[in-house]
Amino acid sequence: MMGKRMMMTVMLLAGMMRMYAQGVRVTYEHDDAKMNQITVMESGNGILTPPFYYNLLHSRYSKNAASKNKTLYRTTAGINLYNQKDEAEKIDSALVKRAAIEALNVADRSGGALDLAWQAEGGKLTKKLNEYLKHVEMIRTQGGTEEEYQYWMQYYNMYSSAIKITQQAYQPNAQRKREYLRIYEDVRKKDEMLVYYLVRLFNKGKVEQMLAQSYEKPPTDKAGIIRAAMSRWKGAGMTVIDKPITE
Numbered sequence: 350m351m352g353k354r355m356m357m358t359v360m361l362l363a364g365m366m367r368m369y370a371q372g373v374r375v376t377y378e379h380d381d382a383k384m385n386q387i388t389v390m391e392s393g394n395g396i397l398t399p400p401f402y403y404n405l406l407h408s409r410y411s412k413n414a415a416s417k418n419k420t421l422y423r424t425t426a427g428i429n430l431y432n433q434k435d436e437a438e439k440i441d442s443a444l445v446k447r448a449a450i451e452a453l454n455v456a457d458r459s460g461g462a463l464d465l466a467w468q469a470e471g472g473k474l475t476k477k478l479n480e481y482l483k484h485v486e487m488i489r490t491q492g493g494t495e496e497e498y499q500y501w502m503q504y505y506n507m508y509s510s511a512i513k514i515t516q517q518a519y520q521p522n523a524q525r526k527r528e529y530l531r532i533y534e535d536v537r538k539k540d541e542m543l544v545y546y547l548v549r550l551f552n553k554g555k556v557e558q559m560l561a562q563s564y565e566k567p568p569t570d571k572a573g574i575i576r577a578a579m580s581r582w583k584g585a586g587m588t589v590i591d592k593p594i595t596e
Contacts, residue, residue: 393418464516466526474533478508481540484547491550501543508536 388395393415403411515528
């Protein structure tokens with residue numbers, strides 16, 4: 350029984366090996382005509398077989414098939430790729446340099462901690478703006494109206510907004526510095542005008558105070574006023590009488 354099983358197993362394996370061998374032989378069956386055509390197409394070497402088939406049906410193709418092989422195209426493509434590599438390296442180097450320059454531009458144009466112009470001009474501009482605000486607050490104490498106070502206060506808000514916009518603007522530090530200096534000059538001129546206005550308010554208050562003091566105790570002794578007037582009138586008359594006549 351065991352011998353029969355072994356025999357059947359051996360026969361089965363032999364049949365499978367025979368089938369596999371036939372499949373391999375069929376799969377890798379060589380075709381000289383196809384191989385020659387592929388060789389001519391790829392490298393230009395060899396001949397087309399069978400010759401009568403190509404001469405009869407594809408005579409034009411058989412005459413120039415070898416000259417149209419892919420070797421020339423592959424060589425040209427390789428040269429072009431090599432040149433493209435050099436160009437790509439040049440472009441990459443240019444882009445790297447440009448990126449470095451642009452990074453410096455971004456750093457130069459960005460505000461915040463990189464605002465070198467504010468570090469140079471911000472101190473005196475802030476001081477002048479605070480002086481202007483101090484003078485604006487004096488309008489009320491010097492007798493100015495609320496409308497006048499709001500008028501001058503609007504300029505303070507405008508200058509403060511201009512400073513913030515300049516700090517946030519995307520522009521070079523040199524341009525930002527010029528903007529800070531323009532704002533400083535505007536604040537200085539406006540503050541001078543405000544000081545002149547405060548002096549006028551102060552002088553106006555002094556005059557009004559003096560006028561008020563001169564009328565604090567109006568004369569009430571009418572009889573005394575009349576007697577003083579009569580005395581001055583009599584004195585004036587006596588002076589005229591006593592004057593010698595020269596005619």
